[in-house]
Amino acid sequence: MSSSPQPIGVIGTGYVGLVSAAGFAELGSEVWCVDIDAEKIAALLRGEVPIYEPGLGEMLARNASRMHFSTDLGDALEHARLLFVAVGTPPTYSGDADLSAVHAVVGAIPASRDHALVMKSTVPCGTGVSLRRVFTEQGKDGLAYVSCPEFLKEGSAVADFLHPDRVVVGDTGDWAGDAVVDLYAPLGAPLVRTDIASAEMVKLASNAFLATKISFINEIANVCEETGADVVEVARGMGLDDRIGSKFLQAGIGFGGSCFPKDVDALKQLAGNSGYHFQLLNAVIEVNDLQKRRVIGKLHKHLGGLVGKRVALLGLAFKPNTDDMREASSLVLSARLIADGSSVTAYDPVAEEQARKLVTGISFAGSAMEAVTGADAVVLVTEWQELVELDWSEVASRMTGSLIIDGRNALDPGVIRAAGLLYEGIGRR
Numbered sequence: 434m435s436s437s438p439q440p441i442g443v444i445g446t447g448y449v450g451l452v453s454a455a456g457f458a459e460l461g462s463e464v465w466c467v468d469i470d471a472e473k474i475a476a477l478l479r480g481e482v483p484i485y486e487p488g489l490g491e492m493l494a495r496n497a498s499r500m501h502f503s504t505d506l507g508d509a510l511e512h513a514r515l516l517f518v519a520v521g522t523p524p525t526y527s528g529d530a531d532l533s534a535v536h537a538v539v540g541a542i543p544a545s546r547d548h549a550l551v552m553k554s555t556v557p558c559g560t561g562v563s564l565r566r567v568f569t570e571q572g573k574d575g576l577a578y579v580s581c582p583e584f585l586k587e588g589s590a591v592a593d594f595l596h597p598d599r600v601v602v603g604d605t606g607d608w609a610g611d612a613v614v615d616l617y618a619p620l621g622a623p624l625v626r627t628d629i630a631s632a633e634m635v636k637l638a639s640n641a642f643l644a645t646k647i648s649f650i651n652e653i654a655n656v657c658e659e660t661g662a663d664v665v666e667v668a669r670g671m672g673l674d675d676r677i678g679s680k681f682l683q684a685g686i687g688f689g690g691s692c693f694p695k696d697v698d699a700l701k702q703l704a705g706n707s708g709y710h711f712q713l714l715n716a717v718i719e720v721n722d723l724q725k726r727r728v729i730g731k732l733h734k735h736l737g738g739l740v741g742k743r744v745a746l747l748g749l750a751f752k753p754n755t756d757d758m759r760e761a762s763s764l765v766l767s768a769r770l771i772a773d774g775s776s777v778t779a780y781d782p783v784a785e786e787q788a789r790k791l792v793t794g795i796s797f798a799g800s801a802m803e804a805v806t807g808a809d810a811v812v813l814v815t816e817w818q819e820l821v822e823l824d825w826s827e828v829a830s831r832m833t834g835s836l837i838i839d840g841r842n843a844l845d846p847g848v849i850r851a852a853g854l855l856y857e858g859i860g861r862r
């Protein structure tokens with residue numbers, strides 16, 4: 434292990450790139466960050482944090498002297514050999530990952546024997562092999578390539594970077610793989626050093642497995658509703674089995690976010706493109722789509738038609754402690770409610786600015802209490818702590834109706850009922 438960590442470049446300063454950059458700076462590296470978004474770079478140069486991520490502002494401030502921001506890739510190339518790529522890989526219409534940002538980076542890197550691309554972005558299995566072919570076509574054979582998939586979770590990304598469950602490094606056994614292993618060594622995490630394709634597949638398979646677990650417990654919840662069992666009790670009983678584990682067994686209104694939906698789709702598509710029909714993932718996706726709509730059924734059951742009804746949505750981000758609205762369940766829910774004729778008022782502690790870019794036709798409230806005032810029904814969409822801990826007696830006094838739909842099974846039904854409200858969870862008695 435090297436005693437003074439080497440400088441690195443980070444290309445793409447979004448959720449993954451910025452957290453990783455700050456994390457490596459915390460471990461002692463000089464970090465040269467590059468992004469094509471000039472506004473984002475200008476904000477970072479002013480010391481502003483362009484995303485909401487707990488602890489990130491503090492970590493950036495602590496390491497400000499080691500962090501450099503630029504729109505010019507040349508700065509990173511000049512100072513660092515390892516170039517971590519953390520650009521977006523969103524889904525295309527076909528469900529495949531859009532690798533255009535990755536290809537733009539590859540196209541911009543000059544021929545060099547001194548540099549390596551370290552792929553943090555989530556890419557389909559086989560991407561590393563084809564990019565190395567592209568290097569050859571572009572006369573850049575000397576460039577090294579490492580797959581180093583990222584597993585951090587938005588909302589706890591700083592802690593996840595510093596305490597990863599594992600570090601996965603896929604490489605061809607050259608200097609670059611060794612250098613990446615050295616960089617991560619101080620974290621003391623279990624290391625999986627493997628070939629490039631297997632490293633890529635670890636990432637996709639991990640996300641697909643977690644998504645499968647969520648869709649599985651959501652289906653159990655739906656069966657519980659038909660049979661009188663309580664999914665929270667069922668999940669507790671299942672989760673105590675070491676072979677199953679309690680994480681990702683919370684039934685609710687489905688998964689969203691920038692990773693699970695697209696990565697499950699990308700794996701399904703990848704399998705399909707190579708001639709294999711990944712049947713299980715079709716079901717995972719379909720269950721998740723239907724789950725987001727089940728809240729509408731519950732509202733109809735209690736309120737009759739939704740025309741003219743006022744519904745308050747508490748929480749909009751795809752999960753608590755982030756402002757990320759990508760593929761959030763609230764997007765489907767608000768669109769369905771508006772289509773059914775309801776008026777929707779929503780409140781989120783931090784995601785309003787992002788939500789305004791994606792949602793039309795709803796009103797935004799400045800507080801949870803403002804959102805619930807005059808509501809016929811309240812839906813807890815994102816289990817922010819401040820929303821779970823609301824004064825439910827005050828909520829009851831402000832609402833016109835009394836229905837609370839707990840889309841995340843995060844509330845105590847006893848507390849809700851004691852406030853004189855009608856509680857409806859997902860798969861709960």
Ligand SMILES: NC(=O)c1ccc[n+]([C@@H]2O[C@H](COP(=O)([O-])OP(=O)(O)OC[C@H]3O[C@@H](n4cnc5c(N)ncnc54)[C@H](O)[C@@H]3O)[C@@H](O)[C@H]2O)c1
Nearest residue numbers: 445446447448449468469470520521522534537554555583
């Ligand atoms: N967000 C997560 O929780 C998470 C977790 C693990 C892995 N990932 C993966 O990491 C990758 C990045 O995700 P994200 O959420 O950080 O994305 P993001 O959209 O937040 O950030 C991507 C950044 O890359 C920049 N960019 C795009 N093209 C560029 C180019 N040619 N040169 C320089 N910068 C460029 C964008 O301006 C943006 O700032 C994706 O592949 C994603 O699947 C994300």
